[in-house]
Amino acid sequence: MVEQIDLTQVNWARAQFALTAMYHWIFVPLTLGLSFLVAFFESIYVRTGNEEWKRLTKFWMTLFGINFAIGVATGIILEFQFGTNWSNYSWMVGDIFGAPLAVEGIFAFFLEATFFAVMFFGWNRVSKGFHLFSTWMVAFGSNLSALWILVANGWMQFPTGMKFNLDTARFEMQNFWEVLFSPVAISKFTHATSSGFLLASLFVVGISCWYLLNERHQTMAKRSIIVAAVFGLLSATYVIFTGDEAAYTVAQKQPMKLAAMEGLYVGQESAPLVAAGLINSAKLPGDNMDPFALEVKIPGLLSLLANRDPGSFVPGINDLVFGNQEQRVIGAAERIEKGKIALELLRTYKDARKSGDQAGAEAAQQAFAGYKDHLGYGYLNSPSEAVPPVGLTFYAFHIMVITGSIFPLVLLLILYFQIKGNLASHRWLLYLGILCVPLGYVSSQAGWVLAEVGRQPWAIYGLLPVTVANSNLTTGAVLTTFMIFLAIFTLLLVAEISIMAKQINIGPEEN
Amino acid sequence: MKVGRKLWAIIFIKLFIMFAILKVFFFPDYLQTNFTNDEERAAHVFKNITRLSQNK
Numbered sequence: 001m002v003e004q005i006d007l008t009q010v011n012w013a014r015a016q017f018a019l020t021a022m023y024h025w026i027f028v029p030l031t032l033g034l035s036f037l038v039a040f041f042e043s044i045y046v047r048t049g050n051e052e053w054k055r056l057t058k059f060w061m062t063l064f065g066i067n068f069a070i071g072v073a074t075g076i077i078l079e080f081q082f083g084t085n086w087s088n089y090s091w092m093v094g095d096i097f098g099a100p101l102a103v104e105g106i107f108a109f110f111l112e113a114t115f116f117a118v119m120f121f122g123w124n125r126v127s128k129g130f131h132l133f134s135t136w137m138v139a140f141g142s143n144l145s146a147l148w149i150l151v152a153n154g155w156m157q158f159p160t161g162m163k164f165n166l167d168t169a170r171f172e173m174q175n176f177w178e179v180l181f182s183p184v185a186i187s188k189f190t191h192a193t194s195s196g197f198l199l200a201s202l203f204v205v206g207i208s209c210w211y212l213l214n215e216r217h218q219t220m221a222k223r224s225i226i227v228a229a230v231f232g233l234l235s236a237t238y239v240i241f242t243g244d245e246a247a248y249t250v251a252q253k254q255p256m257k258l259a260a261m262e263g264l265y266v267g268q269e270s271a272p273l274v275a276a277g278l279i280n281s282a283k284l285p286g287d288n289m290d291p292f293a294l295e296v297k298i299p300g301l302l303s304l305l306a307n308r309d310p311g312s313f314v315p316g317i318n319d320l321v322f323g324n325q326e327q328r329v330i331g332a333a334e335r336i337e338k339g340k341i342a343l344e345l346l347r348t349y350k351d352a353r354k355s356g357d358q359a360g361a362e363a364a365q366q367a368f369a370g371y372k373d374h375l376g377y378g379y380l381n382s383p384s385e386a387v388p389p390v391g392l393t394f395y396a397f398h399i400m401v402i403t404g405s406i407f408p409l410v411l412l413l414i415l416y417f418q419i420k421g422n423l424a425s426h427r428w429l430l431y432l433g434i435l436c437v438p439l440g441y442v443s444s445q446a447g448w449v450l451a452e453v454g455r456q457p458w459a460i461y462g463l464l465p466v467t468v469a470n471s472n473l474t475t476g477a478v479l480t481t482f483m484i485f486l487a488i489f490t491l492l493l494v495a496e497i498s499i500m501a502k503q504i505n506i507g508p509e510e511n
Numbered sequence: 512m513k514v515g516r517k518l519w520a521i522i523f524i525k526l527f528i529m530f531a532i533l534k535v536f537f538f539p540d541y542l543q544t545n546f547t548n549d550e551e552r553a554a555h556v557f558k559n560i561t562r563l564s565q566n567k
């Protein structure tokens with residue numbers, strides 16, 4: 001029996017999740033990076049004893065506080081949605097995520113709550129050394145709490161270290177370390193946190209550039225620029241390094257996402273990287289149309305990025321949809337057949353259990369093991385449903401990489417002229433420094449769009465499509481909460497920007 | 512610090528809206544509210560994942 005899935009409901013639930021995650025990610029990367037910058041500033045203050053550095057530290061700490069206060073708990077909303085909109089999924093992964101998220105909840109909460117209080121309210125109440133220690137702990141604590149959620153996301157992108165329990169319909173953790181140290185989880189953590197460091201550095205540099213343009217608080221601005229530009233440059237280098245690693249991991253574990261983010265339909269050896277391009281939106285898998293209306297290619301670079309070998313074969317969307325025997329690529333078409341068998345075996349197992357046929361249940365379970373990796377494909381109606389939205393994935397990747405290549409150059413120039421002592425006379429560069437603040441956010445959001453849109457149609461890669469992960473709710477219910485969130489988050493964003501702008505305008509407290 | 516007071520207000524209003532209104536009235540845990548025990552929940556999910564196929 002086949003039941004209708006209300007796709008409109010699924011799509012509203014997806015839109016709601018995307019909306020919440022994107023708003024949440026406005027606050028998070030700044031917290032991750034600014035916490036470290038504040039710790040650097042305060043360390044300099046403690047070493048030098050110079051009150052100017054204390055004033056500077058307190059100023060950036062206030063902005064950190066604004067961002068934290070407005071952003072705090074926006075992530076909890078995601079967890080609400082799991083239980084309400086995505087109940088099948090939540091049930092199935094409860095065993096995997098329960099542990100990491102519980103550890104995060106307890107550990108990070110106590111770490112953060114204790115040290116946050118000292119950091120904000122303890123200036124004249126505890127020793128300088130303990131205050132500094134608390135600031136550092138806030139930085140480590142915030143980043144550590146990002147670890148668990150990124151591990152969870154990494155697992156959804158590349159499910160590992162688990163076993164599917166046919167009786168409980170749950171994925172059960174078999175090996176915690178395999179989940180924690182999966183290559184996808186590691187690349188998520190390193191890339192996402194370092195991109196936060198970069199974004200926060202751009203934020204500090206940008207605001208400081210604004211002060212220099214307006215000839216206000218110039219000493220503070222120059223000092224902030226030196227520290228943030230150095231941190232930003234180091235972070236940008238690391239972001240590019242981890243981004244390269246992320247692309248390699250994507251190529252190995254999610255080849256369809258890689259093909260989509262490069263608009264590669266026909267797989268090839270020595271595949272070129274499309275540095276920039278305009279996607280032909282009418283293009284479909286298997287047709288003869290050109291995937292691009294316009295493109296600039298760099299020969300061999302995609303093969304190098306994907307397999308660390310410039311001559312290697314990179315499968316395209318067509319190969320992954322229809323299969324390519326010569327290159328031993330299994331296509332979605334074949335996987336759908338196997339997936340349908342996996343689903344049938346699940347049903348057989350259940351029926352056998354119900355009727356007390358132990359031998360039949362065991363046989364079905366054993367047979368299921370041979371098909372389980374294709375389970376999710378059993379839900380697809382046609383092979384092309386395995387293809388994510390190519391345009392969005394492609395543009396998100398390219399926006400991230402192009403902006404990501406500009407940031408280190410801008411930071412390097414700003415640092416160079418600052419050290420030379422004539423930064424303020426290069427007004428164009430100051431404007432560019434300010435422009436990099438919104439661009440940093442765009443880049444960072446594009447990263448998540450790539451990661452999440454690029455893995456469609458899956459909630460759990462290859463095992464559970466989003467259309468099966470959701471709850472049996474009405475569209476109206478999901479639409480209502482979508483609108484409520486839109487209103488609340490927009491209000492929060494307006495509050496963030498206006499309070500932040502006001503505080504920046506006030507500047508550091510006078511002594 | 513004026514901004515401090517404003518931020519505390521935002522934090523409390525936000526937490527109130529989230530936990531006392533949204534969570535209670537709009538975000539019931541689907542499986543917790545509709546089923547009484549884990550066996551029923553597992554059976555429900557199992558039914559969903561084995562009988563559904565994607566539709567246009």
Ligand code: HEM
Nearest residue numbers: 188191192195240243244246247401404443444447448451
């Ligand atoms: C310049 C070279 C860069 C490369 C090669 C690169 C590569 C990648 C790749 C391949 C992914 C997808 C990973 C996945 O789907 O699992 C990704 C995700 C992401 N990127 Fe980048 N990236 C670069 C720069 C940046 C910059 C400058 C930022 C932000 C300031 C950024 C922020 C992100 C974020 C937030 C994600 C989502 C989290 C994740 O999947 O790790 N990236 N990046």
